[in-house]
Amino acid sequence: MDRLLEIAERIRRCARCRLHETRRLAVPGEGRAEKGVMIVGEAPGEKEDEEGRPFVGPAGKLLTAILARHGVDRGRDVFITNVVKCRPPGNREPLEDEIAACTPYLVEQIAAVRPRLIIALGVHSARTLMGLAGRKIAKIADVRGKCFEVRIGAVDTTLCVTYHPAAALYNPKLRGALEEDLARFIGGGGGLLKYM
């Protein structure tokens, strides 16, 4: 079985942390690994929990639209997932122990995709991925808009950080910054050219 599908099957049955008690559906991630690009958000929201798919609510629609404007088809060109695979109740922030319990799945997905580029959306994603690479960050403002050459497990990759689209939904300043960052990370109008 495809490695990503096998990981997804385990995530759907997972009861490693308390979030399995309140989720409707776990959200392992979706998309294609071939182009070596991963987008990693923080945790599923209400719509994602209902559908078992990442970034399908309002924040996901914003992300999908920005990617499309820059020539990136989210189903074809990237693998999209979250640090935490089950929805925290009421969309609260994921807790440290939940992130710790779930991160091994993300590490396995990174080993399976072997991405040349990982885009971290939001502070929990940035902190977790930088942590896996042995680096600490205090706040997202310190790393937003920047890219780092990192090693996660046995994978050497470029990790770029920007705001989470949920934060950008109602804040035009963050929205502009998110769009600007994504355009730069994915190589402009040609779409992922830098990495293909």
Ligand code: SF4
């Ligand atoms: S959030 Fe992650 S660790 Fe917790 S139950 Fe869901 S899949 Fe398992």
